[in-house]
Amino acid sequence: KQWYQRRVRGKRVIDYAVKIRVRPDQLGVVTDGVKHSMNPFDENAVEEAVRMKQKKIVKEIIVASCGPSQAQETIRTALAMGADRGIHVELAKGEEALQPLAIAKIFAALVEKEKPDLVILGKQAIDDDSNQTTQLLAGLLNWPQGTMASVVEHSEGKLTITREIDGGLEDISVKLPAVISADLRLNEPRYATLPNIMRQRRRRSRR
Numbered sequence: 531k532q533w534y535q536r537r538v539r540g541k542r543v544i545d546y547a548v549k550i551r552v553r554p555d556q557l558g559v560v561t562d563g564v565k566h567s568m569n570p571f572d573e574n575a576v577e578e579a580v581r582m583k584q585k586k587i588v589k590e591i592i593v594a595s596c597g598p599s600q601a602q603e604t605i606r607t608a609l610a611m612g613a614d615r616g617i618h619v620e621l622a623k624g625e626e627a628l629q630p631l632a633i634a635k636i637f638a639a640l641v642e643k644e645k646p647d648l649v650i651l652g653k654q655a656i657d658d659d660s661n662q663t664t665q666l667l668a669g670l671l672n673w674p675q676g677t678m679a680s681v682v683e684h685s686e687g688k689l690t691i692t693r694e695i696d697g698g699l700e701d702i703s704v705k706l707p708a709v710i711s712a713d714l715r716l717n718e719p720r721y722a723t724l725p726n727i728m729r730q731r732r733r734r735s736r737r
Contacts, residue, residue, distance in 0.1 A: 540576060540595045540616075541569040542604040543657045558627075568604045571652025573611075573719040574712040578650060578682060580612035581717065587684050588648075590614045594640055596633055597621055610722035610729070617644075627658075634666035641671060646707070648689075653678050653711035664711035674704035680715040 544550065545567040550559050568576075582588040593608035595601040596619040605616035619636055621628065628636075641649060654661035668675035676682075680699070681692035688705045694713055704710075 540572045540593045540604045540608045541652070541655050542566050542595060542597045542601045543569045543655055566600065566603070568607050569652050569655045569657075570719075571654060571656070571712055571714065573652075574714060574716045575650040575652050576608045576611050576613060577717045577719040578712055580720070582684065583612065585684075592617060592644060592646065594619065594637065596628065596636055598623065607722045611720055630660045630662035631666055634663050634670055637663070637667050638670040641667075648706060649673075649709045651709070651711050653713055661711075664709055668709040671707075671709065674708045676702055676704050676708060676710040678713045679710050680713045682710065682716065 543566060544559070544561065545565040548565055552559055576591075576593060579588060579591045583591055591613040592615055593605055593613040594617040595604050597604070598621060601618055601620070602616075605618055609616060617640060619640075637649070649667065651664050651667070653664065664675060664677055667673075676689060676691035676693060678693045678695070679691045680694050683690045688703055689708060689710065690701060690703050691710060693700050693702065694715070
Protein backbone atom coordinates (compact mmCIF):
# COMPACT_ATOMS: atom_id res chain seq x y z
CA LYS A 531 0.00 0.00 0.00
CA GLN A 532 1.07 3.58 -0.56
CA TRP A 533 1.21 5.84 2.48
CA TYR A 534 0.48 9.53 2.34
CA GLN A 535 0.57 12.47 4.67
CA ARG A 536 -2.61 14.45 4.59
CA ARG A 537 -3.24 18.03 5.71
CA VAL A 538 -6.75 19.13 6.62
CA ARG A 539 -8.23 22.53 7.33
CA GLY A 540 -10.40 23.14 10.40
CA LYS A 541 -11.97 26.58 10.44
CA ARG A 542 -13.60 28.04 13.55
CA VAL A 543 -17.00 29.56 12.76
CA ILE A 544 -20.11 30.62 14.65
CA ASP A 545 -22.06 27.45 15.41
CA TYR A 546 -24.72 26.71 12.80
CA ALA A 547 -27.43 26.53 15.49
CA VAL A 548 -26.76 30.04 16.83
CA LYS A 549 -29.09 32.87 15.87
CA ILE A 550 -26.92 35.50 14.20
CA ARG A 551 -27.14 39.11 15.39
CA VAL A 552 -25.84 42.11 13.44
CA ARG A 553 -23.49 44.47 15.27
CA PRO A 554 -24.84 47.94 16.11
CA ASP A 555 -22.30 49.52 13.73
CA GLN A 556 -23.62 47.34 10.86
CA LEU A 557 -20.06 46.26 9.99
CA GLY A 558 -20.38 42.60 10.89
CA VAL A 559 -22.05 40.16 13.22
CA VAL A 560 -21.75 39.78 16.97
CA THR A 561 -19.06 37.21 17.83
CA ASP A 562 -18.22 37.95 21.49
CA GLY A 563 -19.83 35.47 23.84
CA VAL A 564 -21.24 33.46 20.94
CA LYS A 565 -20.74 29.69 20.63
CA HIS A 566 -18.26 28.69 17.93
CA SER A 567 -17.51 25.28 16.46
CA MET A 568 -15.70 23.66 13.53
CA ASN A 569 -17.05 24.56 10.11
CA PRO A 570 -19.37 21.65 9.12
CA PHE A 571 -17.71 21.17 5.73
CA ASP A 572 -14.32 20.95 7.45
CA GLU A 573 -15.75 18.26 9.73
CA ASN A 574 -16.40 16.24 6.57
CA ALA A 575 -12.79 16.85 5.51
CA VAL A 576 -11.44 15.58 8.85
CA GLU A 577 -13.74 12.56 8.78
CA GLU A 578 -12.60 11.62 5.28
CA ALA A 579 -8.96 11.86 6.35
CA VAL A 580 -9.60 9.64 9.37
CA ARG A 581 -11.37 7.05 7.20
CA MET A 582 -8.45 7.02 4.79
CA LYS A 583 -6.07 6.47 7.69
CA GLN A 584 -8.20 3.57 8.92
CA LYS A 585 -7.86 2.05 5.45
CA LYS A 586 -4.07 2.52 5.77
CA ILE A 587 -3.97 4.89 2.81
CA VAL A 588 -2.89 7.83 4.98
CA LYS A 589 -0.08 7.63 7.52
CA GLU A 590 -0.47 10.99 9.28
CA ILE A 591 -3.23 13.58 9.51
CA ILE A 592 -2.29 17.19 10.21
CA VAL A 593 -5.07 19.68 10.90
CA ALA A 594 -4.40 23.39 10.49
CA SER A 595 -6.52 26.34 11.57
CA CYS A 596 -6.06 30.09 11.16
CA GLY A 597 -7.69 32.21 13.82
CA PRO A 598 -7.51 33.66 17.33
CA SER A 599 -6.33 31.69 20.36
CA GLN A 600 -9.77 30.08 20.62
CA ALA A 601 -9.08 28.22 17.36
CA GLN A 602 -7.18 25.76 19.56
CA GLU A 603 -10.60 24.40 20.54
CA THR A 604 -11.32 23.59 16.88
CA ILE A 605 -7.97 21.81 16.57
CA ARG A 606 -8.68 19.80 19.71
CA THR A 607 -12.00 18.68 18.22
CA ALA A 608 -10.16 17.44 15.11
CA LEU A 609 -7.61 15.62 17.26
CA ALA A 610 -10.46 14.00 19.20
CA MET A 611 -11.92 12.82 15.87
CA GLY A 612 -8.64 11.12 14.97
CA ALA A 613 -6.16 13.67 13.59
CA ASP A 614 -2.53 13.17 14.66
CA ARG A 615 -1.32 16.71 15.22
CA GLY A 616 -2.37 20.30 14.80
CA ILE A 617 -0.91 23.57 13.53
CA HIS A 618 -2.39 26.85 14.74
CA VAL A 619 -1.72 29.99 12.71
CA GLU A 620 -2.70 32.56 15.30
CA LEU A 621 -4.29 35.76 14.02
CA ALA A 622 -4.55 38.96 16.03
CA LYS A 623 -7.93 40.44 16.87
CA GLY A 624 -9.31 42.11 13.77
CA GLU A 625 -7.45 39.79 11.39
CA GLU A 626 -9.97 36.92 11.61
CA ALA A 627 -11.77 38.04 8.44
CA LEU A 628 -8.86 37.41 6.08
CA GLN A 629 -9.87 36.98 2.46
CA PRO A 630 -9.59 33.54 0.80
CA LEU A 631 -6.44 34.49 -1.13
CA ALA A 632 -4.62 35.38 2.10
CA ILE A 633 -5.69 32.11 3.70
CA ALA A 634 -4.62 30.18 0.59
CA LYS A 635 -1.17 31.80 0.75
CA ILE A 636 -0.83 30.82 4.42
CA PHE A 637 -1.79 27.24 3.63
CA ALA A 638 0.57 27.18 0.64
CA ALA A 639 3.43 28.11 2.99
CA LEU A 640 2.39 25.30 5.36
CA VAL A 641 2.29 22.83 2.48
CA GLU A 642 5.79 23.82 1.40
CA LYS A 643 7.01 23.17 4.94
CA GLU A 644 5.09 19.99 5.79
CA LYS A 645 5.23 18.35 2.32
CA PRO A 646 1.84 16.56 2.41
CA ASP A 647 0.65 14.51 -0.54
CA LEU A 648 -2.96 15.55 -0.17
CA VAL A 649 -4.77 18.61 1.18
CA ILE A 650 -8.50 18.50 1.87
CA LEU A 651 -10.66 21.44 2.88
CA GLY A 652 -14.36 21.95 3.35
CA LYS A 653 -15.79 23.27 0.09
CA GLN A 654 -16.86 26.50 1.83
CA ALA A 655 -17.25 28.05 5.25
CA ILE A 656 -20.73 28.75 6.57
CA ASP A 657 -19.75 32.25 7.70
CA ASP A 658 -18.70 33.73 4.34
CA ASP A 659 -19.73 31.03 1.81
CA SER A 660 -16.78 32.00 -0.40
CA ASN A 661 -15.95 28.56 -1.86
CA GLN A 662 -12.61 29.91 -3.12
CA THR A 663 -9.77 28.75 -0.86
CA THR A 664 -9.41 25.26 -2.37
CA GLN A 665 -9.21 26.59 -5.93
CA LEU A 666 -6.78 29.37 -4.99
CA LEU A 667 -4.55 26.98 -3.03
CA ALA A 668 -4.41 24.52 -5.93
CA GLY A 669 -3.46 27.35 -8.25
CA LEU A 670 -0.69 28.61 -5.95
CA LEU A 671 0.73 25.08 -5.58
CA ASN A 672 0.14 24.18 -9.25
CA TRP A 673 -1.55 20.99 -8.03
CA PRO A 674 -4.64 19.32 -9.56
CA GLN A 675 -7.90 19.93 -7.73
CA GLY A 676 -11.14 18.08 -7.13
CA THR A 677 -13.84 20.33 -5.72
CA MET A 678 -17.24 19.61 -4.18
CA ALA A 679 -16.36 15.94 -3.67
CA SER A 680 -19.19 13.63 -2.64
CA VAL A 681 -17.18 10.41 -3.20
CA VAL A 682 -13.39 9.95 -3.05
CA GLU A 683 -11.70 6.70 -4.06
CA HIS A 684 -7.96 6.01 -4.04
CA SER A 685 -6.04 3.80 -6.44
CA GLU A 686 -2.42 3.64 -7.60
CA GLY A 687 -1.32 7.15 -6.69
CA LYS A 688 -4.42 8.92 -7.91
CA LEU A 689 -7.90 9.82 -6.70
CA THR A 690 -11.19 9.26 -8.46
CA ILE A 691 -13.63 11.94 -7.32
CA THR A 692 -17.36 12.16 -7.82
CA ARG A 693 -18.34 15.81 -7.64
CA GLU A 694 -21.70 17.50 -7.62
CA ILE A 695 -22.41 19.93 -10.46
CA ASP A 696 -25.52 21.75 -11.64
CA GLY A 697 -26.40 19.02 -14.13
CA GLY A 698 -25.93 16.12 -11.71
CA LEU A 699 -22.69 14.23 -10.98
CA GLU A 700 -19.26 14.30 -12.62
CA ASP A 701 -16.41 11.80 -12.17
CA ILE A 702 -12.85 13.10 -12.46
CA SER A 703 -9.42 11.60 -11.81
CA VAL A 704 -6.52 13.54 -10.29
CA LYS A 705 -2.95 12.52 -9.63
CA LEU A 706 -1.33 13.12 -6.26
CA PRO A 707 -0.30 15.49 -4.83
CA ALA A 708 -3.68 17.19 -5.05
CA VAL A 709 -6.12 19.50 -3.28
CA ILE A 710 -9.75 18.50 -2.81
CA SER A 711 -12.77 20.08 -1.14
CA ALA A 712 -15.40 18.12 0.77
CA ASP A 713 -19.13 18.40 0.27
CA LEU A 714 -21.57 17.57 3.06
CA ARG A 715 -22.59 14.37 1.28
CA LEU A 716 -19.04 13.00 1.32
CA ASN A 717 -19.61 11.28 4.67
CA GLU A 718 -21.23 11.49 8.10
CA PRO A 719 -18.65 12.95 10.54
CA ARG A 720 -18.13 11.05 13.77
CA TYR A 721 -19.01 12.72 17.05
CA ALA A 722 -16.06 14.06 19.03
CA THR A 723 -16.99 13.25 22.62
CA LEU A 724 -16.29 15.74 25.40
CA PRO A 725 -13.90 13.37 27.26
CA ASN A 726 -11.86 12.93 24.07
CA ILE A 727 -11.77 16.69 23.51
CA MET A 728 -10.68 17.28 27.11
CA ARG A 729 -7.87 14.75 26.76
CA GLN A 730 -6.51 16.76 23.83
CA ARG A 731 -5.89 19.75 26.14
CA ARG A 732 -2.65 18.06 27.14
CA ARG A 733 -1.45 18.09 23.55
CA ARG A 734 0.06 21.32 22.29
CA SER A 735 -0.58 22.41 18.72
CA ARG A 736 2.40 23.93 16.96
CA ARG A 737 2.09 27.64 16.23
